[in-house]
Amino acid sequence: MGKDVKRRLTDLKSRRQGSSSTFAMDSLVTNARSLQEKFETRSTGQWAKYALGIMQEVDPTYTKNSVAEGERVKNQITNRVATGVRFEYQGSVPLNVHIRGVSDIDILVLLDRYLTIDMQGARANTNDYSDWVGPSGVAQLSTLRSELETALKAAFPAATVDISKDKAIALSGGSLSRNVDVVPSHWHDSAAYQISQDKKDREVKVFQKHTFNTFLNRPFLHIDKINQKETRTYGGAKKVIRMLKNLKADSDNPASILVNSYEIAGLVYHFEDLPISVPGYNELALVASTKQQLTRFIDHKPWTMSLMTPDGIRKIIDSDEKFNSIKLLRDEVSELAKNLAIELTSRYWIDDAETLRTLRESYISEY
Structure with missing residues (x-):
């Protein structure tokens, strides 16, 4: 000290x-x-x-402005990416344990029309879910990652858009007053979520660019x-x-x-x-x-x-x-x-x- x-x-x-x-x-x-x-x-x-x-x-006020920068990035993604997506925030800002007024903000960019499920869940073999016919989740996330890299460079030309990271595209500088991490991912409906239908129980699979794979995360359960x-x-x-x-x-x-x-x-x-x-x-x-x-x-x-x-x-x-x-x-x-x-x-x-x-x-x- x-x-x-x-x-x-x-x-x-x-x-x-x-x-x-x-x-x-x-x-x-x-x-x-x-x-x-x-x-x-x-x-x-x-x-x-x-x-x-x-x-x-x-x-x-600072937290509000961090979220506002996140909204700016979300709007640019919506307007520039062909893949249908939805968004969620994760990390210290939504949990309100960040210590910086100018705090980084993490955005999950989730595939809109694709998810995986726990096959042991109560609703797994019901009509609530249908079989997916199309590219795998990893393939779709790989495409989404490429789209995001191109779109964010075009949307924020004065910013540093770091595409070298495995899980997130990191934006900083330029017109952005906050660092923003953009994380391609898709939903995974756990057995608990299939019963509760509560977002805290819903899991996320995050794309890993370097290994062309995904890993399981529970950001909303952590917050809860x-x-x-x-x-x-x-x-x-x-x-x-x-x-x-x-x-x-x-x-x-x-x-x-x-x-x-x-x-x-x-x-x-x-x-x-x-x-x-x-x-x-x-x-x-x-x-x-x-x-x-x-x-x-x-x-x-x-x-x-x-x-x-x-x-x-x-x-x-x-x-x-x-x-x-x-x-x-x-x-x-x-x-x-x-x-x-x-x-x-x-x-x-x-x-x-x-x-x-x-x-x-x-x-x-x-x-």
Whole structure:
């Protein structure tokens, strides 16, 4: 935790509000960048401001503008691609755990007239589905991928359109104020979806350009599971996810922390509910709870290595390197906790037990 708190607050503000040029494109109120956000007014302590800030959602205006850029890209695809498609958003923005005002947005581009089904599902052998006669799903997705690459280059000539990636076409720069990932895919109706007809149970098969294949994904189940955790913890879960993502970004070497946003959300999903269910005035207690929960993971390595992502797709921690990343995150949280406790108690030094007690008993105005 090399950066001092002033640098951290500056970097946090930059992450949450973007560069001056992007800010201008977002057309917020005049001089809004000079105004304080709510979390900055809740405490005079610098570390408290930082801790509160790394937990909060970004201004909804920025999120709205991220979605607006996604809509621009969707409209261009609709007008330029011959294959019939539909669209869905996935990732941190629809889940509202993104930490950047100028956040990337992921668009699933789904074949309109093709899907696969779980043949063990309750509706698999009924008239609800008909046999497909035509090109395979992979062949159609390959065609769609080629169409998208051509269309997006033509639609955004000043932007960088990176077609080298396996799963997504990555757009950035030019007239775009957000990075946009475009992901060719098709629906897969799971056995659960055939019964529930609930989108959270509907799966997606994502095209892999390099291997001419697809892989199974459950983006809507992931969102639903994290939202359920958020409800059970009275808003604590997403605050902790954002906290950990920001601490990774502010660490001396973010690249050494190998768990990504999806995996961080998965780890927090396995936190105990009660310790991260705190009232707004006691939000700093989430720092103490996060340290304890990460320590629980570290102290029980075989259990931690067995934990599955909320959507059940795979194990969250599948290597010693990723397990060590939990230790690195815990170190970041520990340092934040100690700096907070020293600030709150006006001491020069404080031990771990007193640090945790101080944060659990802390009070911060909600206004």
